[in-house]
Ligand SMILES: Cc1cc2nc3c(=O)[nH]c(=O)nc-3n(C[C@H](O)[C@H](O)[C@H](O)COP(=O)(O)O)c2cc1C
């Protein structure tokens with residue numbers, strides 16, 4: 023195992039408050055130097071000052087504080103903010119336009135809750151897994167991100183060493199500050215190479231061949247950047263293009279126009295926006311390495327990707343830096359996983375900040391996740407040690423989540439361990455075709471809070487007046503009670519999605535449900551319900567409504583339909 027060059031894993035010592043403030047002043051004066059030399063440097067000066075103000079005349083020398091050691095991955099962001107010049111921090115942290123998707127990538131994880139299992143032997147947790155046949159310590163990989171020397175003088179070499187020490191895979195960006203060769207010779211991390219295809223295709227082919235020669239194990243083709251997304255902070259800051267050594271002498275990083283984001287101008291001039299599906303064949307002709315495709319968000323593209331023979335799919339919206347208002351990646355993961363049908367592994371990135379997020383992605387079908395910003399923040403705050411720490415924190419949290427969910431290994435993590443927490447937002451009801459207590463049970467299992475009955479009530483009324491209606495309701499209740507008893511559900515709270523399954527009767531049903539999953543339901547629901555009622559496949563609709571990845575941006579289905 024490769025050892026960190028500047029690892030600082032010793033227990034942290036308490037610091038004297040005024041000493042801390044002095045340190046901060048020095049640090050403010052030359053933050054880059056201090057950061058490099060002292061990777062555990064705390065970064066909570068404003069808190070320290072606040073304490074000074076509050077304490078007033080207290081004897082400061084007796085007042086000790088602990089160093090600002092982060093306790094979770096999110097806390098690295100603030101450390102990075104303090105360590106970096108504004109232009110670089112904004113570049114790393116920012117998203118496109120309104121940054122709707124940036125927020126959503128994280129928020130969407132919060133709307134998923136757990137269904138933990140108890141009394142499982144979790145004395146030994148094993149979260150190791152394999153990716154394209156390579157064994158890694160946890161299903162957490164390093165996503166490609168550009169220009170690590172803006173975050174830390176050691177750049178991608180520090181990141182790669184941290185990946186090696188963590189026994190996981192690093193995906194090196196085409197736009198790295200260290201070269202393909204420098205990173206390869208710095209450590210024994212398992213490395214994939216992320217490819218941007220330049221207008222001059224020969225450059226892309228050369229990069230791929232260099233990666234292959236230098237022991238990179240796969241090509242990750244990023245397909246969501248025909249142009250760079252509109253990142254408004256970068257426009258204001260006139261974000262620069264620092265030296266990109268991989269393409270030095272091959273692609274010019276000079277940009278005529280110095281208005282707005284220079285990086286955006288560079289991307290416009292350099293990246294091939296004519297790249298399309300048939301070019302995957304060209305790429306395959308340049309290399310023997312497996313090709314993963316990064317930037318898939320829909321079932322349609324997932325199917326195309328498997329048809330052109332990729333070795334894996336990364337569900338990604340580029341960390342919300344490209345097209346704003348794309349869905350949070352975790353909300354479309356299941357759609358992609360179903361479309362791919364196990365033909366190739368599916369990975370996910372975007373908004374993973376907790377071990378619980380990793381667990382949720384696995385439960386929804388990802389083989390592993392990739393993390394982008396947390397790595398850069400760890401690097402900016404504490405160099406190689408910071409990246410290791412970020413990965414370790416996620417691993418520790420994942421381990422705890424697995425233990426508390428009753429999953430000793432990643433194979434034990436299933437779809438039934440998580441639920442989309444839509445129920446809390448608005449209740450969903452169903453009517454149409456309910457004729458048996460078993461139908462009531464099925465509707466509840468698919469997430470309905472209750473059902474409404476129409477014709478049976480009318481028929482009861484017509485046949486026997488009030489008594490007839492009472493009888494109809496009583497019959498359904500009795501049947502429902504029996505169904506619950508025979509299904510092991512003593513109360514409605516026990517009825518879950520995993521108590522039922524679908525028997526697909528004819529292929530049109532499958533088509534319809536897939537269609538529903540991708541349609542804005544509020545606009546089509548009335549017509550659709552009528553069609554579905556005729557075909558008696560309403561339960562499939564309600565399942566889609568409840569599991570629909572877009573459900574949170576839709577109006578709830580109109581119960582009066
Ligand atoms: C600063 C930054 C630079 C990035 N550079 C690249 C890149 O060069 N190539 C690429 O395919 N993706 C790039 N990405 C996207 C990441 O690979 C990944 O999709 C995204 O960061 C995941 O979201 P997260 O940051 O919320 O974890 C970049 C992301 C960030 C934040």
Ligand SMILES: CCCCC(=O)C(=O)O
Pocket residue numbers: 168197247250285289340343
């Ligand atoms: C021209 C690509 C820049 C790197 C990148 O992918 C990003 O900033 O998101």
